[in-house]
Amino acid sequence: MQLRYLWALLVGLTESKSNSEFEFYPYRYFAAEGFLPGFNFPRLPVRAYIPTKDGGEFISRPRTVALREFAPSNIVYYEGSKFMVAKTKVPVSGIDSQYKRVSICFNCGYFHEGDFRDTCENCGARIKDDRYQNIAKLTRVLPMETAIARRRERITCDEEERLKYGYNVTTHFRYASRKQESATVQTAEGTPLLRLTCGATAKIWRINRGLKKNIDERGFKLDTKTGFWGDPRNEQATDSLHTEVNLMVDDTCNILVVEPLSVPAENREAFIATLQYTLETAIQAVYKLEADELDSERLGEDKYLLFWEAAEGGAGVLSQLLEKPEAFQKIAAAALDICHFKQPKESCVQACYECLLSYRNQFDHALIDRHLIKPLLDQLPVSTVVGNFEGKSCEERYQQLLQQTDPNSNFERVVLQEIYQRGYKLPDAAQELISEANCKPDFLYKTDAAIAIFCDGSVHDSPDKRRQDQIERDNLRYNAGYTVLTLRHDEDWGAKLSILASL
Ligand SMILES: [Zn+2]
Ligand SMILES: [Zn+2]
Structure with missing residues (x-):
């Protein structure tokens, strides 16, 4: 009760729009001091300061959205004007003290913080860069802070071109200790189809590794004294100018890692991408979730699918998939229906907006082909989920x-x-x-x-x-x-x- 009161009080306080928020934001302060648990509380958004005639305004975005929207040199539209994200807030203790050192396992997506590791704690694989030359061991990973934008009337063609391809963002996760459980989805004959691992209150991280267009330049440039993001005009100041700075946001949520156990050798990426959107859509349909309540990502060079409950507090549906032996039968029925295998739709060749395509997955549209996963979907209606406790359901x-x-x-x-x-x-x-x-x-x-x-x-x-x-x-x-x-x-x-x- 007391906590709830505190929460209401804090939320009430944060609704004020005074500029003093910038100096002291009680809710953020308590969270930073560890007084508020991260879970079951509204996730702290990231804010951007927009200068206006009468002083300035703060706008906020959910953390994963802010990672791109408030990223260095991105354009923010506010009340009809254009602003460019120019700098990050410099904490009293300095930027250097904020950097995290992380090792990423690109075989499974696992996240390790602190001293560099050579092998993954989760899957045992060697920690090395991925096939797109994304670096596995990063020394300058900066948790995202309040961004400060500057008014920009004109955006040059060069800037526009660089922004067009967006940012290179990678997703990683880590189970909370003793909070993971696994199970296998198997056919009526006992052939394993999918391995499931569920993690309650797990953590996910997203790292913005820089503009996609800048292949020869990793991360961002940051003047650690002023907080200004790299700009050719500022680059004389060598001492405080850091290169290869990566931005990071984190979140606590319930996750499900799905590993398909028999993936066709051909079209592997297309198969796994199609399975990703099919399962996501089917889980949303069966458990009546809104599109933004469940999110997913492919991890480990197309070996695993990561699903997470993006809604605050989580609806608790992902763990249910492991608890009921017939859980995947329902998912399969919904998937077969969604992919028009129950009621054929002539005009849908690989996929359409009625089945698997959406605005959110537009970058993967070329990969999505419902026919690739039909053999798997056909086996799921008679499947069972077998808990990995002594092989018993x-x-x-x-x-x-x-x-x-x-x-x-x-x-x-x-x-x-x-x-x-x-x-x-x-x-x-x-x-x-x-x-x-x-x-x-x-x-x-x-x-x-x-x-x-x-x-x-x-x-x-x-x-x-x-x-x-x-x-x-x-x-x-x-x-x-x-x-x-x-x-x-x-x-x-x-x-x-x-x-x-x-x-
Ligand atoms: Zn791993
Ligand atoms: Zn379709």
């Missing part, structure tokens, strides 16, 4: 846990059924002894978060039993470090269960 795990419950406690089974039906992650164990506390919680989550669930039926109502329960549960909490969730049969226990939604 979610349904099998549920049955196994049901059998492990105390035969005298019907309430335990009611609770388990509720967890299963809500699509929450199933417990890792039932009635397992925790020796540090000398007790057996009814259900345990061990891998994601240490949570012990007790389902107290009427036998727990007596004062003696209550005292004993209290001692055991305190031991579990303080000696074994578990979060204890006690559900009493005579209370609204269903509401308490919702803490499992984030697992």
Whole structure:
């Protein structure tokens, strides 16, 4: 409640439009100091300062949009005038202190910060530049700060030409520790089709590596003293002029990494691009998401697809794809329908705006061909999602846990059924002894978060039993470090269960 109050207060404060915001922006300040968790709070936008007759205005954009829109020398249109992004805000501690050193694995897209690494923590591959000569180990990666624009009446042909091809932006991710789960989508005969890895509250990063047109010049030039982005007129100042500066934004969200296990040798890029937009559109259709709530990217030189819930807080649909054995059957039905394989559409050759094409994927239009993925889609309607816990499906795990419950406690089974039906992650164990506390919680989550669930039926109502329960549960909490969730049969226990939604 207090946090919510704080939040409302801060959001209220940030709505004021005074110029003093530039010096002190409370919400940003608290976030920077680590008082606000990044997740389940509105993501901080990036702002640009636009000089106007009466002092100036701030405009803000979501971070991933700002990475391009407020990038060096981009043109911003505001109230009928043209402005060019000229500089970045220089923090009191200086630009040098802000640089991150990152190692990117181009085999899987994994992001590592800090000292350079030679191998990837996620897939074990050697860390090296990709086939487009994008650098894997970067020393000057600057988290995006407030941009400052200058009025520009005329844009030269040269500038326009450079901007036309846009920026070279790469996407990377990292799982939160103990927050990843994997499963395989397999055919009725057991042939694996897709490997799925889901990461809750994972982080994604996007790096703007400079203008695409400037192939011979990587990153941006930045005068670290003034914050001015490279401009031929400023380039005499050698000491403070840095080259190869990359801009970065990050985000926390639920992600799903999909690896197709049998990709045709020919047309690999077209196959994976088509699969990307088909799955994205089908997931949106099945889970009734808006187009901007789910985003995707191809990673690792066409080996993997990364999907992420772009909406604030996330709708939690990606993890559901791993929980239900028949999850991909529904996705396949929607995909076959979207790609006109149920109701043929003569006029659609490779793809059209009714099926897979959209304004957002226009750069990939030449690659998208619905026929390439038909053989895969045809296998999915009878597929099952097999969780990688001891090779058992979610349904099998549920049955196994049901059998492990105390035969005298019907309430335990009611609770388990509720967890299963809500699509929450199933417990890792039932009635397992925790020796540090000398007790057996009814259900345990061990891998994601240490949570012990007790389902107290009427036998727990007596004062003696209550005292004993209290001692055991305190031991579990303080000696074994578990979060204890006690559900009493005579209370609204269903509401308490919702803490499992984030697992
Ligand atoms: Zn890797
Ligand atoms: Zn079509």
